[in-house]
Amino acid sequence: GEDVEQSLFLSVREGDSSVINCTYTDSSSTYLYWYKQEPGAGLQLLTYIFSNMDMKQDQRLTVLLNKKDKHLSLRIADTQTGDSAIYFCAGYILTGGGNKLTFGTGTQLKVEL
Amino acid sequence: NAGVTQTPKFRVLKTGQSMTLLCAQDMNHEYMYWYRQDPGMGLRLIHYSVGEGTTAKGEVPDGYNVSRLKKQNFLLGLESAAPSQTSVYFCASSYSYQGEQYFGPGTRLTVT
Numbered sequence: 001g002e003d004v005e006q007s008l009f010l011s012v013r014e015g016d017s018s019v020i021n022c023t024y025t026d027s028s029s030t031y032l033y034w035y036k037q038e039p040g041a042g043l044q045l046l047t048y049i050f051s052n053m054d055m056k057q058d059q060r061l062t063v064l065l066n067k068k069d070k071h072l073s074l075r076i077a078d079t080q081t082g083d084s085a086i087y088f089c090a091g092y093i094l095t096g097g098g099n100k101l102t103f104g105t106g107t108q109l110k111v112e113l
Numbered sequence: 114n115a116g117v118t119q120t121p122k123f124r125v126l127k128t129g130q131s132m133t134l135l136c137a138q139d140m141n142h143e144y145m146y147w148y149r150q151d152p153g154m155g156l157r158l159i160h161y162s163v164g165e166g167t168t169a170k171g172e173v174p175d176g177y178n179v180s181r182l183k184k185q186n187f188l189l190g191l192e193s194a195a196p197s198q199t200s201v202y203f204c205a206s207s208y209s210y211q212g213e214q215y216f217g218p219g220t221r222l223t224v225t
Contacts, residue, residue, distance in 0.1 A: 008153065030211050042117075042203055042216035043156070088155060092211055100171065101146075101214060103155040 003093045006104035013112055018079045020107045022072040022089035029091035032065060034074045037086045037106070046087070047074070076109075084111045115139055117217035119204050125223045126194045134189040134220050136204030144207045145187040146171075146214065147179060149200040156203065162187055163210075194224045 004024045012018045020034075029051055035043040049056045049063045049072075056063045062075040072089050086106040093102040117138045126132055136145065143164050148156040148171075158171030162181040176198060178190045187206075191198060201221050205214040 004155070033213070035216075040219075042218045043205075044216070045213050048213070100158055100161075101211075105153055105155040 003102050004089060004091065004104040006087075006089060006107045008105065009108050009110070011110045011112060012079050014079060014081060016079055018074075018076040018083070018109055018111075020074045020076075020087050020089075020109065022074075022104050024070050024072070024089075024091055024093060024102075024104075026070070026093060028093075032063075032072050032089065032091040034061075034063065034072075035088040035090060035103075037088065039085075043088060079109075079111050081111045081113070084109055117204055117206055117215050119202075119217035119220050121220060122218070123221050125225065126191075127225055128195060130194050131190070131192050132194065132222075133191075134202055134204075134222075136187045136189070136206075136217060137185055138187075138204075138206040138215070139185060140206060140208070140215065141184070142206035142208050142215075143184070144210070144212070144214075145181065146205040146207075147177070147187065147189045148203045148205065149173065149198075150203060150219075151200050159189065159202075194222075196224045198222065199224045 031048045033048045034046045036046045037043045060077045064073045088106045089104045120135045146161040147159040157173045160179040165184040168179045180188045201219050204217040207214045
């Protein structure tokens with residue numbers, strides 16, 4: 001399978017919570033990252049978690065890290081239409097080409113009224 | 114402080130033509146990267162640089178060349194464009210190894 005996997009789509013109603021999941025095969029990352037990409041724009045760092053933490057909260061964002069299961073999730077509380085974007089998880093993964101920042105395929109979040 | 118800028122924003126090439134994409138950063142970052150983004154495949158690293166005068170291959174380097182003659186600039190070249198190189202290209206930079214990467218706005222390239 002892929003080194004970093006995400007589901008491709010998520011649709012939620014405005015005001016609900018969104019949970020975006022990510023699994024990875026291996027990681028030597030000091031940090032694991034969540035990036036947000038709005039239409040026609042580059043990626044912007046949304047939040048990150050230190051690899052020895054299991055949770056980080058930042059306003060409406062909660063990141064959960066389960067190192068045993070190699071699972072990372074991003075929860076957005078009170079999701080707004082402005083949160084509609086593609087969300088990428090990323091971490092430094094040991095691949096055949098060395099230790100590189102590897103991105104998941106991205107999850108497109110659609111927020112409906 | 115402009116961050117990371119890329120030129121051009123859009124380009125259409127015919128098969129076999131060449132072009133150079135320019136990336137510039139004003140944050141004095143040592144590390145710079147070129148990625149391509151294709152639907153359903155996330156971002157894939159083409160080449161990267163760990164400092165002025167250095168370059169290294171990433172995950173998908175074939176058909177591309179790069180140069181880092183100045184610390185603030187990282188150039189990506191396509192010598193003979195192919196339709197498979199139709200993609201959105203992103204440049205990024207970071208201060209340190211495993212540091213936060215800052216991304217440019219992207220260049221949308223179409224090869225016909």
